[in-house]
Amino acid sequence: MGTDTETKRKQSAVKEKAPLRPVESPMDICLGCGTCSAGCAMTGVDGFDPRKIVRKVLMGRDAELVGSKLPWICTMCGKCEHACPMGINIVNMIRTLRGMVDRDKVPGMIQKGVELCLETGNNLGLPAEDFTFIIEDVAAEMAEEPGFEGFTVPIDKKGANLLHTLHNKLVNTQNEDLVHWWKIFHMAGEDFTIPSENWEGVNWGLFSGDDESMKIVVGRIVEHMDRLEIKNLMYPE
Amino acid sequence: MATRSGLLKWYPEFFDKYGAFTVFDLLVDYIKSGRIKLDKSRFPMRATYHDPCNYGRKSEEKFGHGYYDEARFVLDNCLEDWVELFPTRANDFCCGGGGGALLTPYQDARVHYARRKMEQIKRTGAELLVLPCHSCHGQIKAVKETYGMPDLEVKYLWEVVAEALVIE
Numbered sequence: 001m002g003t004d005t006e007t008k009r010k011q012s013a014v015k016e017k018a019p020l021r022p023v024e025s026p027m028d029i030c031l032g033c034g035t036c037s038a039g040c041a042m043t044g045v046d047g048f049d050p051r052k053i054v055r056k057v058l059m060g061r062d063a064e065l066v067g068s069k070l071p072w073i074c075t076m077c078g079k080c081e082h083a084c085p086m087g088i089n090i091v092n093m094i095r096t097l098r099g100m101v102d103r104d105k106v107p108g109m110i111q112k113g114v115e116l117c118l119e120t121g122n123n124l125g126l127p128a129e130d131f132t133f134i135i136e137d138v139a140a141e142m143a144e145e146p147g148f149e150g151f152t153v154p155i156d157k158k159g160a161n162l163l164h165t166l167h168n169k170l171v172n173t174q175n176e177d178l179v180h181w182w183k184i185f186h187m188a189g190e191d192f193t194i195p196s197e198n199w200e201g202v203n204w205g206l207f208s209g210d211d212e213s214m215k216i217v218v219g220r221i222v223e224h225m226d227r228l229e230i231k232n233l234m235y236p237e
Numbered sequence: 238m239a240t241r242s243g244l245l246k247w248y249p250e251f252f253d254k255y256g257a258f259t260v261f262d263l264l265v266d267y268i269k270s271g272r273i274k275l276d277k278s279r280f281p282m283r284a285t286y287h288d289p290c291n292y293g294r295k296s297e298e299k300f301g302h303g304y305y306d307e308a309r310f311v312l313d314n315c316l317e318d319w320v321e322l323f324p325t326r327a328n329d330f331c332c333g334g335g336g337g338a339l340l341t342p343y344q345d346a347r348v349h350y351a352r353r354k355m356e357q358i359k360r361t362g363a364e365l366l367v368l369p370c371h372s373c374h375g376q377i378k379a380v381k382e383t384y385g386m387p388d389l390e391v392k393y394l395w396e397v398v399a400e401a402l403v404i405e
Contacts, residue, residue, distance in 0.1 A: 041330060041331065041333065041350050041352070041353050042346070042350060045346050045349060045350075046343075046346060069343060072337075072341050072343060073338070073341070073343050073346045073347075074336060075290075075331050075333060075334065075335035075336040075338050075350065076290075076335055076336035077290040077295075077331030077335050077336070078290055078294050078295045078298065079290070079294070079328075079330075079331060081298070082294045082298070082327055082328075091295075094336075107341050107342050107343070108337075108340045108341040108342050108343075109340040109341075110337050110340045110341070113340070146404060147402075147404030147405070162258075162263075167371045169371065169375070177393065177396065179399070180393060180395045180396045180398070180399035180400075181395055181399070183399040183402060184263075184264075184267065184273060184395060184398055184399055184402065187272070187273045187402050187404075187405070188267045188272040188273050189272060190267075190272075202239070202371075203239035203240060203243065204337060204340075205239070206238065206239035207336055207337030207340070208337070214239060214243055215243060215247050217239075217243075218239070218240055218243030218244060218247060218248065219247070219248070221240055221244070222244070222248050222251055225251070225254070225255050230255070231255065231256060232255060232256035232257065232258060233240075233255055233256070233257040233258070234257075234258055234259075234260070234263060235240055235241055235257060235258065235259050235260070236239075236240050237238060237239065237240065237291070237370075237371065
């Protein structure tokens with residue numbers, strides 16, 4: 001008594017007695033305004049239309065969406081939900097639909113990458129010795145450029161300041177793009193390291209709607225930090 | 238995006254033990270602290286910048302901060318003449334390569350998706366497009382010829398920094 005201020009929340013009989021709104025999921029509050037569809041570059045392509053997808057979910061017509069290519073031609077760019085006047089999380093809905101597809105029916109390369117990453121530590125299925133060879137080869141070439149003499153890539157360096165992971169395409173076909181960060185690190189005097197295994201910097205469970213694999217791949221980052229006693233993480237992507 | 242949201246969701250204790258930085262945090266820190274020096278004259282041509290969805294509006298929604306200003310600070314330190322796309326920041330158009338689109342069999346849809354993005358870029362008259370995302374990089378490079386811009390140079394933000402480095 002006497003300690004209430006104007007900003008302190010008080011009990012409200014009205015709030016207690018008023019019925020809860022019958023909102024089971026965010027889709028239930030869709031106004032059908034079509035702002036999402038108007039802003040989406042994919043609307044009208046192969047029957048894609050975010051407003052209709054939200055409606056279908058609202059009506060429980062999941063099966064029509066799960067078996068279709070619609071969740072996969074969406075780029076999950078989030079423009080729809082950024083503009084949505086009701087704040088409906090449309091990207092999460094699309095990702096959930098992706099996750100409901102049988103894993104052997106996930107289109108294209110995504111699932112293969114996920115499985116290879118779980119098995120081998122990278123989406124390419126590249127053995128550790130091949131990885132080390134590529135890294136050392138590219139680093140040696142960089143060390144021939146003026147200003148970068150003596151440069152080497154510290155692999156599995158204990159106590160390093162910064163953990164650096166790699167996008168698989170840089171290790172695969174775009175080796176020339178490996179050196180940009182290395183050059184910056186060299187000039188900045190950054191004490192970085194790259195892990196020799198589980199070096200994959202992307203996590204395609206994000207795309208395939210697969211939380212289980214996503215968690216394992218994120219967990220490997222934590223393992224590196226613990227095992228190598230690294231101080232800071234450079235977010236991979 | 239995947240790693241940061243995964244750490245927050247499944248390994249929140251990570252942040253008690255370790256620091257974590259985005260590519261922008263590192264670049265801005267290296268420049269501001271003087272650990273790297275940059276020479277703008279390496280890039281005399283007109284350039285423009287693409288805000289990727291994941292670092293822009295999606296980071297804003299998920300982490301409470303969109304990385305817009307950081308990239309622009311870096312560009313100001315590397316480029317003589319760069320101009321904004323319109324619309325930009327949180328309202329920027331997706332390039333069409335997000336969500337794993339480059340990995341699906343629906344390639345015609347992906348190429349078609351890029352039409353607004355490419356029109357945006359064309360209107361700036363830029364010869365160089367800078368971006369900080371591997372998916373956007375792959376997508377724009379793959380579609381630029383289709384949209385009549387075979388000579389458009391596409392570079393990562395950190396590639397521009399690396400090439401502007403003053404070698405000491």
